Amino acid sequence: MSTEPWWRRAVVYQVYPRSFADSDGDGIGDIRGILQRLDHIAALGVDAVWLSPVYVSPQVDNGYDISDYQAIDPTFGTLADLDELIEAMHARGLRLVMDLVVNHTSDQHPWFQESRDPASPRRDWYIWRPGRPDPDDPGATLPPNNWSSVFLGSAWELDPVSGEYYLHSFTPQQPDLNWAEPAVRQAVYAMMRWWLDRGVDGFRMDVINLISKPEGLPDAEQGNQLEMVVNDPGLHRYLAEMRREVFDAYPDRTFLTVGEMLAVTPEQAVLATDPARRELDMVFQFEHMDVDHGALGKYDPQPLDLRALKASLARWQEMLAGQGWNSLYLNNHDQPRVVSRWGDDGRYWRESATLLGGVLHLHQGTPFVYQGEEIGMTNYPFARPEDYRDVEAARAYEIATMMGLPEELILGSMARMSRDNARTPMQWDGDAEAGFTTGRSWLPVHQNHLWLNVAAQQDDPHSVLSFYKRLIALRKTEDVITTGSFRLLEPDHARLWAFVRESGDQRLLVVANVSGDPLRLPAGDPFAALDGGRLLIGNYPDGAGDAPGGAEGGAGAEPGVLRPWELRAVYV
């Protein structure tokens, strides 16, 4: 019997429930909506679904601010609906991975409400500190240290009730739990077991590498708390304890655990995912998603330098090979749509959407497909500040305005990078509101839903959707994709993304032209073998360059030449 865990050959589909499917016409997606669309997910051939939070929440950060971990927010449905979802998914051979948000709770969680009283036994469940005296104003205080929150501004909020500050790595409505307090950890573990008992198959752990804070909470050199927190060694102790206290209680089941880790290095990821250390199965890292961030960070986007992107992914392939395990993603609910970000969502929309998905999936690891990615959904043309719904966008706008940056620049960056780009409704068909809701959607539907939608792609063998189905199926049949070694080719080439996967006598060459101009491949091995090899998958209708067609409707490709945004994976 093989001891290989199922998730090594799995593809996971992420559902952001607010924007997936609305069953009751209130304009917000819900669990019954997911149930109605389960056939779409199953038809993709994926193995599991990661469901973003559906727990009771004031929705300051769209459910990532939880006020009751063991109940479903009425916006999304009921616990009975969730039980039905688990059952319906299992009946289709799909597993359900829930979001676990335990670095922080909502400030409306009863734990935090109690904790605000300094005499409460729950005081130490959160991180409270007195302020520092303000040298300029004897009556006032300054925050306990200089840490800034991930969403900008100080990470501390003064609570008038007790006159002390509490730490919040995100919005002030998301106070950080104090993981150093054993009772907090036990409460979290009990809650996790309660979900596993209901049948869920694992957890995606939100910002899990922030849970352990350094002793004494010292000032950060750059003022960014992440540099102080993300590599705190206490994390590994907590993850190992969680494994023992939660997952080991079910020796007959194999779960999937993936930890979202901000600013994580491959060295830390190896520690967290080495099976022998018994912590997590895989992490979501950010290095490759940050390659286009400028000096001012995420909202200072720069043109993509392909060399940086492919080098980053290759480094993670090498560092984790045989030791840890990679997750693979280019999209999720926190990222703008990759086809708009690094592809060409105009003329070469179909080619670039399929190229990016294809290249990613042919790396080693477990790929995650974010809702709408499988049909090539694009960024939304956001124009005015009031068009956004995301708290992060609101804070970025406020701070950039305070810094005196020109309005045009701010709005341009927000349109490119805002998380709301990922959160516009799933485009099911060409009807008003894209088949997402019968009411009025909470975020506007992209006007391109008229042609860019599931229904339009369903029966088209050359659609993005059909390409993703083929891609996902390959993982089940081609061992080299799961187990093969990885070698990046031509690292300094600014337009060519090429690598070789090898396992036994299988040798898979992947070449992709990340540009809108034809690209002549380098001479010699292994490129010379491309045209004679067996094509595994390509993103042009005619596969290799032996037939007419192509995006321009002109001649097919010459031997040794890739057409605009062409991808080919060939056994050589």
Ligand code: GLC
């Ligand atoms: C994670 C989530 C993001 C959320 C943040 C705070 O990064 O993916 O959506 O805003 O954590 O919970």
